[in-house]
Amino acid sequence: MTAPNVTINDLTVTFRRGEVRALDGISLRLPVGMVGLLGPNGAGKTTFMRVLTGVLLPASGTVAVDGTELLSRSRRREVKATIGYLPQELGLYPDLSAAQFLDYMALLKGITDRRARRARVQEVLELVSLSDVANRKVKGYSGGMKRRVGIAQAILNDPRLLIVDEPTVGLDPEERLRFRSLLARLAGDRTVLLSTHIVDDIVQTCPNVVVIERGHIAFQGAIGDLATRAEGMVWHVTRPATAPAPALPTVNVVPGITGTTYRVIGSGAPAPDAESASATVEDGYIALMHDIAPERTQQPGPGLRAV
Numbered sequence: 001m002t003a004p005n006v007t008i009n010d011l012t013v014t015f016r017r018g019e020v021r022a023l024d025g026i027s028l029r030l031p032v033g034m035v036g037l038l039g040p041n042g043a044g045k046t047t048f049m050r051v052l053t054g055v056l057l058p059a060s061g062t063v064a065v066d067g068t069e070l071l072s073r074s075r076r077r078e079v080k081a082t083i084g085y086l087p088q089e090l091g092l093y094p095d096l097s098a099a100q101f102l103d104y105m106a107l108l109k110g111i112t113d114r115r116a117r118r119a120r121v122q123e124v125l126e127l128v129s130l131s132d133v134a135n136r137k138v139k140g141y142s143g144g145m146k147r148r149v150g151i152a153q154a155i156l157n158d159p160r161l162l163i164v165d166e167p168t169v170g171l172d173p174e175e176r177l178r179f180r181s182l183l184a185r186l187a188g189d190r191t192v193l194l195s196t197h198i199v200d201d202i203v204q205t206c207p208n209v210v211v212i213e214r215g216h217i218a219f220q221g222a223i224g225d226l227a228t229r230a231e232g233m234v235w236h237v238t239r240p241a242t243a244p245a246p247a248l249p250t251v252n253v254v255p256g257i258t259g260t261t262y263r264v265i266g267s268g269a270p271a272p273d274a275e276s277a278s279a280t281v282e283d284g285y286i287a288l289m290h291d292i293a294p295e296r297t298q299q300p301g302p303g304l305r306a307v
């Protein structure tokens with residue numbers, strides 16, 4: 001398999017007869033491997049994923065995988081063959097076993113030959129490490145196992161582009177880790193687009209990241225470059241527990257014996273006693289969302305909100 005080439009060009013999606021521009025002319029290329037998709041609530045992430053999966057047609061723009069354009073009703077077959085999707089809420093049939101459910105899904109995805117279907121179901125069960133429990137009813141599975149059944153159905157067609165929406169919500173730390181490494185393995189020769197609010201999931205697995213904000217691409221590139229975005233703008237400020245919090249975007253707050261330490265983002269030192277800290281991806285994301293840049297030499301005004 002050669003590396004997929006996913007190209008999105010000038011994509012616009014509107015709702016309410018054009019009143020809401022959920023995506024406003026976005027263009028990007030998704031590289032092979034894992035790509036994180038970040039953005040605040042209402043930014044346009046779900047809309048973007050719905051367009052990629054063919055559920056929603058855009059007002060204008062193109063999506064092409066390996067040169068094949070996918071956005072038209074007549075291209076449904078190509079979309080089905082090219083894209084795999086694990087939505088946030090995948091309806092599983094609790095009384096079916098994983099093997100039965102996947103057999104049914106494979107049939108829906110057009111694998112009509114029974115032997116080919118059985119072989120593919122065995123293969124994906126193996127990939128997601130569920131072969132041992134394949135004949136047990138899904139209702140007895142843990143959250144992580146159910147999520148792995150979800151991934152198994154999404155890769156039945158060996159998709160070039162796999163889209164995964166908030167997959168680790170509600171999983172315990174061990175299941176989260178296991179699920180993350182499964183995704184990383186699957187991303188060997190395809191593009192996996194991982195949408196999540198959990199920045200750490202992206203930091204641990206995605207070399208590249210896309211940030212959507214209010215229907216626009218706010219950032220696309222290497223994850224390290226997102227962290228660098230906040231370099232020189234991260235400060236630790238310690239204040240008595242009873243003092244007001246600094247009026248700056250705040251990444252975290254740590255109560256301590258000598259007072260409360262705030263990790264804040266500001267283009268200059270917010271106070272003489274502020275200590276500079278090295279930037280993380282989360283810092284870069286917050287700096288981006290608040291449009292704070294190092295070039296600005298003026299002190300941030302009181303208009304900046306804490307997050």
Ligand SMILES: Nc1ncnc2c1ncn2[C@@H]1O[C@H](COP(=O)(O)OP(=O)(O)OP(=O)(O)O)[C@@H](O)[C@H]1O
Pocket residue numbers: 015016020021022039040041042043044045046047048
């Ligand atoms: N069917 C719809 N009708 C009208 N407006 C919509 C519709 N779907 C989405 N929107 C609007 O489009 C914008 C983008 O929504 P979208 O659900 O894509 O955001 P999101 O980034 O996925 O948010 P979240 O993280 O909360 O899921 C929002 O302003 C939302 O209110």
